[in-house]
Amino acid sequence: MAVSEQRRPVPRRRPDRPLPWYRRTWVHALIGLLIAVLTVTFAGQRATAGARATLDDRLEHAGAGADAAMVGVESEQLAAVRSVAFTQGISNSLATRDGAELNRIVTPLQANSTVPMVDVVDPSGRVLLAVRSKGAPAPVASHHGLRLLNQSLRNANGPIGGRYSEVVIFRNGPTLTTVGPIMAGNRPVGAVLAMTPLADVLGRESQEVGADLTAYDVNGDPIATTTTFVPKKLDRDTARGLIAGGATETRYVWADHREKLGRLIVEHTADAVLGVSLEDDSNVTGRAVSAYVAVGLIATVAIIATFWARFTRERNRDAFLREEPEE
Numbered sequence: 001m002a003v004s005e006q007r008r009p010v011p012r013r014r015p016d017r018p019l020p021w022y023r024r025t026w027v028h029a030l031i032g033l034l035i036a037v038l039t040v041t042f043a044g045q046r047a048t049a050g051a052r053a054t055l056d057d058r059l060e061h062a063g064a065g066a067d068a069a070m071v072g073v074e075s076e077q078l079a080a081v082r083s084v085a086f087t088q089g090i091s092n093s094l095a096t097r098d099g100a101e102l103n104r105i106v107t108p109l110q111a112n113s114t115v116p117m118v119d120v121v122d123p124s125g126r127v128l129l130a131v132r133s134k135g136a137p138a139p140v141a142s143h144h145g146l147r148l149l150n151q152s153l154r155n156a157n158g159p160i161g162g163r164y165s166e167v168v169i170f171r172n173g174p175t176l177t178t179v180g181p182i183m184a185g186n187r188p189v190g191a192v193l194a195m196t197p198l199a200d201v202l203g204r205e206s207q208e209v210g211a212d213l214t215a216y217d218v219n220g221d222p223i224a225t226t227t228t229f230v231p232k233k234l235d236r237d238t239a240r241g242l243i244a245g246g247a248t249e250t251r252y253v254w255a256d257h258r259e260k261l262g263r264l265i266v267e268h269t270a271d272a273v274l275g276v277s278l279e280d281d282s283n284v285t286g287r288a289v290s291a292y293v294a295v296g297l298i299a300t301v302a303i304i305a306t307f308w309a310r311f312t313r314e315r316n317r318d319a320f321l322r323e324e325p326e327e
Helices: 025-085 090-095 098-111 147-154 198-208 236-244 284-321
Strands: 115-120 127-132 162-168 173-184 185-197 212-216 223-225 249-254 256-268 268-278
Touching: 025 098, 025 115, 025 162, 025 173, 025 185, 025 198, 025 256, 025 268, 025 284, 090 098, 090 173, 090 185, 090 198, 098 115, 098 127, 115 223, 147 162, 147 173, 147 185, 162 256, 162 268, 173 198, 173 223, 185 198, 198 212, 212 256, 236 268, 249 268
Parallel strands: none
Antiparallel strands: 115 127, 115 185, 162 173, 173 185, 212 223, 212 268, 249 256, 256 268
Protein backbone atom coordinates (compact mmCIF):
# COMPACT_ATOMS: atom_id res chain seq x y z
CA MET A 1 0.00 0.00 0.00
CA ALA A 2 1.37 3.32 -1.00
CA VAL A 3 2.06 5.83 1.65
CA SER A 4 -0.39 8.20 0.05
CA GLU A 5 -3.15 5.58 0.30
CA GLN A 6 -2.78 5.10 4.03
CA ARG A 7 -5.51 6.57 6.24
CA ARG A 8 -4.72 9.40 8.47
CA PRO A 9 -4.60 8.40 12.08
CA VAL A 10 -7.72 9.38 13.98
CA PRO A 11 -6.83 11.41 17.04
CA ARG A 12 -7.67 9.56 20.15
CA ARG A 13 -9.99 11.46 22.46
CA ARG A 14 -9.12 11.76 26.03
CA PRO A 15 -11.42 9.99 28.39
CA ASP A 16 -13.95 12.41 29.86
CA ARG A 17 -13.03 13.49 33.33
CA PRO A 18 -15.64 14.81 35.76
CA LEU A 19 -15.57 18.59 35.94
CA PRO A 20 -14.83 20.21 39.29
CA TRP A 21 -17.91 21.61 41.03
CA TYR A 22 -16.98 25.23 40.40
CA ARG A 23 -17.02 24.65 36.63
CA ARG A 24 -20.37 22.92 36.48
CA THR A 25 -23.24 24.59 34.68
CA TRP A 26 -25.72 24.38 37.56
CA VAL A 27 -23.31 26.27 39.85
CA HIS A 28 -22.97 29.10 37.33
CA ALA A 29 -26.74 29.14 36.81
CA LEU A 30 -27.35 29.29 40.57
CA ILE A 31 -24.87 32.15 41.02
CA GLY A 32 -26.44 34.03 38.10
CA LEU A 33 -29.91 33.52 39.52
CA LEU A 34 -28.79 34.76 42.96
CA ILE A 35 -27.21 37.88 41.43
CA ALA A 36 -30.34 38.53 39.39
CA VAL A 37 -32.59 38.23 42.47
CA LEU A 38 -30.34 40.56 44.47
CA THR A 39 -30.26 43.07 41.60
CA VAL A 40 -34.05 43.09 41.23
CA THR A 41 -34.57 43.36 45.00
CA PHE A 42 -32.03 46.15 45.42
CA ALA A 43 -33.46 48.13 42.50
CA GLY A 44 -36.98 47.83 43.92
CA GLN A 45 -35.89 48.86 47.41
CA ARG A 46 -33.96 51.87 46.12
CA ALA A 47 -36.90 52.96 43.98
CA THR A 48 -39.28 52.60 46.93
CA ALA A 49 -36.97 54.57 49.22
CA GLY A 50 -36.55 57.32 46.63
CA ALA A 51 -40.31 57.63 46.03
CA ARG A 52 -40.97 57.69 49.80
CA ALA A 53 -38.31 60.36 50.37
CA THR A 54 -39.95 62.47 47.65
CA LEU A 55 -43.34 61.97 49.32
CA ASP A 56 -41.96 62.99 52.74
CA ASP A 57 -40.43 66.11 51.23
CA ARG A 58 -43.76 66.97 49.63
CA LEU A 59 -45.58 66.47 52.94
CA GLU A 60 -43.13 68.74 54.77
CA HIS A 61 -43.54 71.49 52.18
CA ALA A 62 -47.33 71.08 52.33
CA GLY A 63 -47.24 71.48 56.12
CA ALA A 64 -45.18 74.65 55.83
CA GLY A 65 -47.57 75.93 53.17
CA ALA A 66 -50.57 75.19 55.39
CA ASP A 67 -49.08 77.17 58.28
CA ALA A 68 -48.34 80.05 55.90
CA ALA A 69 -51.91 79.93 54.60
CA MET A 70 -53.16 80.05 58.19
CA VAL A 71 -51.45 83.42 58.54
CA GLY A 72 -53.44 84.62 55.53
CA VAL A 73 -56.73 83.57 57.13
CA GLU A 74 -55.73 85.29 60.37
CA SER A 75 -54.98 88.49 58.41
CA GLU A 76 -58.40 88.40 56.77
CA GLN A 77 -60.13 87.96 60.12
CA LEU A 78 -58.02 90.70 61.71
CA ALA A 79 -58.94 93.04 58.86
CA ALA A 80 -62.63 92.29 59.47
CA VAL A 81 -62.20 92.93 63.22
CA ARG A 82 -60.44 96.23 62.56
CA SER A 83 -63.01 97.38 60.02
CA VAL A 84 -65.82 96.83 62.53
CA ALA A 85 -64.00 98.13 65.61
CA PHE A 86 -62.85 101.36 63.92
CA THR A 87 -66.07 102.20 62.09
CA GLN A 88 -67.50 105.50 63.24
CA GLY A 89 -70.54 105.11 65.50
CA ILE A 90 -69.95 101.49 66.43
CA SER A 91 -68.94 102.26 70.03
CA ASN A 92 -72.01 104.45 70.67
CA SER A 93 -74.34 101.85 69.15
CA LEU A 94 -72.79 99.15 71.32
CA ALA A 95 -72.89 101.26 74.48
CA THR A 96 -76.59 102.06 73.94
CA ARG A 97 -77.44 98.49 72.83
CA ASP A 98 -78.87 99.81 69.56
CA GLY A 99 -79.33 96.58 67.63
CA ALA A 100 -80.68 98.18 64.46
CA GLU A 101 -77.72 100.55 64.19
CA LEU A 102 -75.26 97.73 64.91
CA ASN A 103 -76.85 95.67 62.13
CA ARG A 104 -76.66 98.63 59.71
CA ILE A 105 -72.95 99.09 60.43
CA VAL A 106 -71.69 95.52 60.79
CA THR A 107 -73.66 93.52 58.20
CA PRO A 108 -72.21 95.25 55.10
CA LEU A 109 -68.70 94.96 56.53
CA GLN A 110 -69.14 91.22 57.09
CA ALA A 111 -70.62 90.77 53.60
CA ASN A 112 -67.60 92.49 52.03
CA SER A 113 -65.14 90.28 53.91
CA THR A 114 -64.28 86.60 53.56
CA VAL A 115 -65.19 85.88 57.20
CA PRO A 116 -68.33 83.73 57.54
CA MET A 117 -69.15 84.61 61.16
CA VAL A 118 -69.00 87.95 62.99
CA ASP A 119 -70.32 88.52 66.53
CA VAL A 120 -70.56 91.78 68.45
CA VAL A 121 -70.67 91.29 72.22
CA ASP A 122 -70.83 93.46 75.33
CA PRO A 123 -68.18 93.20 78.09
CA SER A 124 -70.10 90.35 79.77
CA GLY A 125 -69.96 88.28 76.60
CA ARG A 126 -73.64 88.59 75.68
CA VAL A 127 -74.09 88.53 71.91
CA LEU A 128 -75.84 91.69 70.71
CA LEU A 129 -75.45 90.99 66.99
CA ALA A 130 -74.49 87.83 65.09
CA VAL A 131 -74.00 87.93 61.33
CA ARG A 132 -73.65 84.63 59.47
CA SER A 133 -72.88 83.65 55.90
CA LYS A 134 -74.98 80.94 54.27
CA GLY A 135 -74.11 77.53 55.68
CA ALA A 136 -72.24 78.85 58.70
CA PRO A 137 -73.00 77.43 62.17
CA ALA A 138 -75.88 79.02 64.08
CA PRO A 139 -75.03 81.81 66.54
CA VAL A 140 -74.99 81.44 70.32
CA ALA A 141 -76.53 83.71 72.91
CA SER A 142 -73.37 84.41 74.89
CA HIS A 143 -69.61 84.02 74.90
CA HIS A 144 -69.42 84.48 78.65
CA GLY A 145 -66.32 82.85 80.13
CA LEU A 146 -64.43 82.75 76.84
CA ARG A 147 -60.78 83.14 77.83
CA LEU A 148 -59.83 84.82 74.58
CA LEU A 149 -62.55 87.47 75.05
CA ASN A 150 -61.51 88.21 78.62
CA GLN A 151 -57.87 88.49 77.52
CA SER A 152 -58.84 90.94 74.76
CA LEU A 153 -60.82 93.21 77.09
CA ARG A 154 -58.16 93.05 79.79
CA ASN A 155 -55.37 94.05 77.39
CA ALA A 156 -57.36 96.49 75.28
CA ASN A 157 -54.83 99.22 76.00
CA GLY A 158 -51.86 96.93 75.57
CA PRO A 159 -49.18 96.99 72.86
CA ILE A 160 -51.27 95.04 70.31
CA GLY A 161 -54.58 96.64 71.21
CA GLY A 162 -56.14 93.50 72.66
CA ARG A 163 -56.43 91.76 69.27
CA TYR A 164 -55.74 88.01 69.41
CA SER A 165 -56.30 84.90 67.30
CA GLU A 166 -56.68 81.35 68.54
CA VAL A 167 -58.34 78.02 67.80
CA VAL A 168 -61.37 77.84 70.10
CA ILE A 169 -63.46 74.69 70.45
CA PHE A 170 -67.11 75.73 70.72
CA ARG A 171 -70.03 73.35 71.12
CA ASN A 172 -70.65 73.51 67.37
CA GLY A 173 -67.02 72.65 66.59
CA PRO A 174 -63.48 74.02 66.56
CA THR A 175 -63.22 77.54 65.19
CA LEU A 176 -60.41 79.88 64.25
CA THR A 177 -61.35 82.98 66.23
CA THR A 178 -59.98 86.52 66.10
CA VAL A 179 -61.18 89.00 68.71
CA GLY A 180 -60.65 92.73 69.17
CA PRO A 181 -62.08 95.27 71.61
CA ILE A 182 -64.43 98.09 70.67
CA MET A 183 -63.29 101.22 72.46
CA ALA A 184 -65.07 104.35 73.67
CA GLY A 185 -62.12 106.56 74.45
CA ASN A 186 -59.78 104.43 76.56
CA ARG A 187 -62.53 102.15 77.84
CA PRO A 188 -63.64 98.91 76.11
CA VAL A 189 -67.43 98.83 75.69
CA GLY A 190 -67.49 95.45 74.03
CA ALA A 191 -65.71 93.36 71.44
CA VAL A 192 -66.06 91.97 67.96
CA LEU A 193 -65.29 88.34 67.10
CA ALA A 194 -64.48 87.19 63.56
CA MET A 195 -64.70 83.39 63.24
CA THR A 196 -64.20 80.67 60.64
CA PRO A 197 -64.87 76.98 61.29
CA LEU A 198 -61.53 75.20 61.43
CA ALA A 199 -62.79 72.53 59.02
CA ASP A 200 -63.43 75.27 56.43
CA VAL A 201 -59.95 76.71 56.99
CA LEU A 202 -58.32 73.31 56.54
CA GLY A 203 -60.44 72.63 53.46
CA ARG A 204 -59.28 75.85 51.85
CA GLU A 205 -55.65 75.20 52.74
CA SER A 206 -55.87 71.58 51.58
CA GLN A 207 -56.72 72.77 48.08
CA GLU A 208 -53.81 75.20 48.14
CA VAL A 209 -51.16 72.69 49.25
CA GLY A 210 -52.57 69.61 47.50
CA ALA A 211 -52.69 67.34 50.57
CA ASP A 212 -55.14 66.20 53.25
CA LEU A 213 -54.95 68.11 56.54
CA THR A 214 -55.99 67.11 60.05
CA ALA A 215 -55.86 69.11 63.28
CA TYR A 216 -55.35 67.31 66.62
CA ASP A 217 -55.86 68.78 70.08
CA VAL A 218 -53.42 68.52 72.99
CA ASN A 219 -54.78 65.07 73.86
CA GLY A 220 -54.22 63.76 70.34
CA ASP A 221 -57.89 63.66 69.33
CA PRO A 222 -58.66 64.72 65.74
CA ILE A 223 -60.83 67.84 65.89
CA ALA A 224 -61.03 68.75 62.18
CA THR A 225 -59.96 66.98 59.00
CA THR A 226 -60.28 67.07 55.23
CA THR A 227 -59.76 63.31 54.82
CA THR A 228 -62.45 60.89 53.69
CA PHE A 229 -61.63 58.58 56.61
CA VAL A 230 -61.46 58.94 60.38
CA PRO A 231 -57.79 59.54 61.33
CA LYS A 232 -56.26 57.47 64.10
CA LYS A 233 -55.95 59.13 67.47
CA LEU A 234 -52.50 60.52 68.14
CA ASP A 235 -50.62 59.48 71.26
CA ARG A 236 -51.14 62.10 73.97
CA ASP A 237 -47.46 62.46 74.85
CA THR A 238 -46.54 62.76 71.18
CA ALA A 239 -49.17 65.46 70.65
CA ARG A 240 -47.97 67.52 73.60
CA GLY A 241 -44.35 67.03 72.61
CA LEU A 242 -45.08 68.34 69.10
CA ILE A 243 -46.96 71.36 70.44
CA ALA A 244 -44.04 72.06 72.77
CA GLY A 245 -41.69 72.20 69.78
CA GLY A 246 -40.64 68.59 69.22
CA ALA A 247 -39.36 67.29 65.89
CA THR A 248 -41.87 66.28 63.25
CA GLU A 249 -43.23 62.75 63.40
CA THR A 250 -44.19 60.37 60.59
CA ARG A 251 -46.81 57.64 60.76
CA TYR A 252 -49.44 55.84 58.71
CA VAL A 253 -52.69 57.44 59.75
CA TRP A 254 -54.98 55.03 57.87
CA ALA A 255 -54.18 52.13 55.52
CA ASP A 256 -51.35 53.34 53.27
CA HIS A 257 -51.91 57.07 53.92
CA ARG A 258 -48.61 58.48 55.18
CA GLU A 259 -48.83 61.47 57.54
CA LYS A 260 -46.33 64.07 58.70
CA LEU A 261 -47.12 65.65 62.07
CA GLY A 262 -46.00 69.08 63.22
CA ARG A 263 -47.32 72.18 64.94
CA LEU A 264 -50.37 74.16 63.90
CA ILE A 265 -49.22 77.77 64.25
CA VAL A 266 -51.80 80.45 65.02
CA GLU A 267 -50.53 83.95 65.78
CA HIS A 268 -46.94 82.70 66.19
CA THR A 269 -48.07 80.14 68.79
CA ALA A 270 -48.58 76.39 68.52
CA ASP A 271 -52.29 75.90 69.14
CA ALA A 272 -52.65 72.29 68.05
CA VAL A 273 -51.01 69.51 66.03
CA LEU A 274 -51.23 69.66 62.26
CA GLY A 275 -51.15 66.41 60.29
CA VAL A 276 -50.47 66.40 56.54
CA SER A 277 -51.22 63.15 54.72
CA LEU A 278 -51.12 61.64 51.24
CA GLU A 279 -51.50 58.12 49.91
CA ASP A 280 -48.15 56.34 49.83
CA ASP A 281 -47.66 54.67 46.44
CA SER A 282 -43.91 54.21 46.82
CA ASN A 283 -44.29 50.42 47.05
CA VAL A 284 -46.05 50.45 43.65
CA THR A 285 -43.10 52.34 42.20
CA GLY A 286 -40.71 49.81 43.73
CA ARG A 287 -42.61 46.86 42.27
CA ALA A 288 -42.74 48.50 38.85
CA VAL A 289 -38.99 49.14 38.86
CA SER A 290 -38.34 45.55 40.00
CA ALA A 291 -40.48 44.27 37.14
CA TYR A 292 -38.63 46.44 34.60
CA VAL A 293 -35.25 45.27 35.90
CA ALA A 294 -36.37 41.62 35.85
CA VAL A 295 -37.60 41.94 32.26
CA GLY A 296 -34.33 43.64 31.29
CA LEU A 297 -32.26 40.85 32.85
CA ILE A 298 -34.34 38.13 31.23
CA ALA A 299 -34.00 39.83 27.83
CA THR A 300 -30.24 40.19 28.31
CA VAL A 301 -29.86 36.54 29.29
CA ALA A 302 -31.96 35.47 26.31
CA ILE A 303 -29.80 37.48 23.89
CA ILE A 304 -26.55 36.19 25.39
CA ALA A 305 -27.88 32.61 25.40
CA THR A 306 -28.82 32.92 21.73
CA PHE A 307 -25.37 34.10 20.73
CA TRP A 308 -23.72 31.48 22.95
CA ALA A 309 -25.82 28.69 21.44
CA ARG A 310 -24.90 29.83 17.94
CA PHE A 311 -21.22 30.04 18.87
CA THR A 312 -21.26 26.58 20.47
CA ARG A 313 -23.02 25.04 17.47
CA GLU A 314 -20.45 26.49 15.06
CA ARG A 315 -17.57 25.33 17.25
CA ASN A 316 -18.93 21.80 17.54
CA ARG A 317 -19.47 21.60 13.78
CA ASP A 318 -15.90 22.71 13.08
CA ALA A 319 -14.57 20.16 15.58
CA PHE A 320 -16.63 17.39 13.96
CA LEU A 321 -15.31 18.26 10.50
CA ARG A 322 -11.74 18.23 11.75
CA GLU A 323 -12.11 14.86 13.42
CA GLU A 324 -13.94 13.10 10.50
CA PRO A 325 -11.53 10.54 8.86
CA GLU A 326 -10.88 10.60 5.12
CA GLU A 327 -11.61 7.44 3.04
